[in-house]
Each structure stands twice: as structure tokens, then as C-alpha cells.
Amino acid sequence: MKKWLFALIAVPALLVGCGEKNEQAALPEPEVPEIPEVEILTPKEVALNETIELVAHVEQGGENVDDAIVKFEVWESGKRDEGQMLDGKLDKDGVYKATTTFDHDGVYYMYAHTTANGVHNMPKQQIIAGSPDMTQVLPEDEKDNSMDHNMMEHNHDTTDKDEHGEQEKDEKNHH
Template identity: 40%
Template sequence: MRKSIWMLMFVLIIAVLAGCSNGTEKEKEQESEEVKSLGVEFKAPEKADVDETVELKAIVTYGDENVKDADEVKFEYWEKGNEEDSTMIETKNNQDGTYIAEVSFDHDGVYEMFAHTTAKDLHTMPKRSITIGEGVSAEEHHDEAGGHEHSEHTKGFGMHFMELGDVKVNQKIDLNVHLQMDNEPLKNANVRYEIFNNSNTEKHDWVETEESVSGEYTSSFTFEEVGTYTITIHVENDEGLHEHEEHKVEVNKGLH
């Protein structure tokens, strides 16, 4: 009888130790998963000639692994000071963690570029710039002509509002803005859209957002009247960041 009791106690001790071991291994696996991050090395030349073919390359990693099946990798470029007139281009997946595209620029200027990358339920968009020819940007042309002073964001902060395209009255649309700090997605920020029709500045709509993936804040809105609207994106966080940026949107009549 006593031998059976000791045997039962021994089995119970082994089971408890095994459970602790499994729990520790699971915790280690979870910790290992948590420290992984989505990395994108965005490669592009710093200078090029007008009409020269330029290769853009994104090297995508997750932890120490190359990401061969990213959900999306696109390059977006625009002339500095004219971000609202941007061009988005698809990439070729080389099936080895690299994604490439070719582009050329038809006149002198300074161009800025994002590598929009979504993989492993994460999003990041590293930014680069390239000088074409003499490199006079649209922003500098505007300043020389007596235009308004361009407001600068906090150093390291980046904001990119996704273009809305053709907006119709009474049509529900998605609002989407990507935020970064030091080339990393800016997480857990308080982001709101302030929207008003320029013909009726007394009525301001405030729209809250949700962080759908890291650094990407989304919401939806329906414009009830035709006209020119101003959308101001307000960004704050617990570290004292307070940024805003304005965008104009033309709302047209829908089809009857």
C-alpha cells in the first residue's frame, strides 16, 4: 500500500514538472514571437538623370527570415512639395524576400518615395528621396514664387494620407492614414479627422479612427453635400506628440 502511494506521488511530481516545462517553452515561444518585427530595407539611388531608368528595391524581413510572400509591396513617389499628386507602382516579387520595380522621371526635381509594405499583419512604409538632374523641387518653385511657407513635422515623424480618388456625395468612403516615427510604425496614437465643407466652416465633423494594423489608422465618412472639403488629420500620443496636416477633397454629384 505504502509503495503504491509513493509511486502515485512520483507520477504526480513528474506530471507537474512536465507541465511547468511545457509552460516555460510556450512562454519562450511567445516571447520569441513578440520580439520579431517587420523590417524593410528600401534601396534606391540618391541621384539620377532625367529619363534614366531607376531600380527601386525593398528587402523585406520578419525577424531573421526573408519574407517571400508579403501581402503587398508597392512604391509610391511624388515630387517634393506636391505629395497629393503621387504615383503608385506595383512591384515584382523575386520570391527571395526582394521586391523590385523600375521607374524614370521626366524632369528635374527632388522626389520622395514610400515603400508601402504589408506582411505578417504588420505595415511599414520606409521613405527615401532621390534627386533628378538639377534637383529643383516643386516646393522650392512654390516658395520662390511667393507661396506659403511649408510646415515641417517633428523630426522623424511621417504621415501619409491615402488618396481618396473620385468622391461622390452621399457615398461612404474609407479614410486611411499611415503614421511613422523614425521609419517605424507609430503605434497607439490618438488619431482623429476634422472635416468641414469650405462653404460652411461653422460645422465641423470629428471622426475617430481605429488602428487596423500597426501604424495604420482607418475610419469611414459620408460627405452629405457637394463642394470642397478640408480634412485635417490630428495626431497625438502619450509622449507629447501633437501633429496635424490638412488635405483638400472635391466632392461631386453622384449618379441618379
């Protein structure tokens, strides 16, 4: 009789214990940080041979971010390979700055590469230095699109060659 009484008490106790474990397993997943909001505050038109401040304000979740990593990438239109990367330093209240100088007329581009809490954002801005001849400047977006198109064509050609090569191998194996 004692064994039956023990079984009647032990089984429900075990079931209650299992129920608690399931509740612990259903904890909410950690939140993924929001994409940082980066507002570029650098003027879009600047003078030649003067120190220019590259400035970006970083917020995440509506709050200033004072521990972000900000790198300003600057290059002249059509010469991205010759560009430079400048470390942004925290000034105050989520505002990061770096300085540069433009020594000749031209259209320049700047990315504010920003990483906050493991999430990256990189807004882009055009900067006109001095008085460039705008008829001689190729907009950066058109250049990027043509490069993407050429890469797609190149990949397509490679695929065709691979397929033809496989066909030739199959034909040789059948003879």
C-alpha cells in the first residue's frame, strides 16, 4: 500500500518538474541591435586648400553612440583605388570627426563606414571641391553599375566555357 501511495505522489511531482524545465527553455531570444543611424554633417561643397572636417553623427535606438567605430573613406571621382581611409574620433554626443584637405577642383565621394554594437552602416555623400568642370565628371553610381554589368557578363562567359568544356570531356569519354 505504501508503494502505491508513493507512486501517486512521485509521478505528479515528476510531471510538475518537467513542466518547469519547458518554461525555462522558452526564454525570449536576445534582441538583435538596430542598424545605426548615421547622419553625415560634412558640407556638400567645400573650398580648396582648407582643412575640411568630415563629420558623422551616430545614433542607435534613438540614443547617441559614443563607442562606435567610424572610418571615413574619401576618393576622387573615378579614382577610388587611390582613396584614403581616415579614422573618425569621437568629439561628443555621438559625433565623430576626421580632417582632410582637397588641393584641386574635383568631385569627391565619402563613405562613413560605421560599426555600432556589431552592426555596420555606410552612408555615402558627394563632396564638390572648388569649381570642377562637371561635364568631365562621371557620376560614381553609373560607373558602379557598369562594373556590376561587366562582372555579370564575365561570369556568364565563364559558365558557358565550363559547360562546353564538360561537353568536350563527355564526348572524349564516349569514344
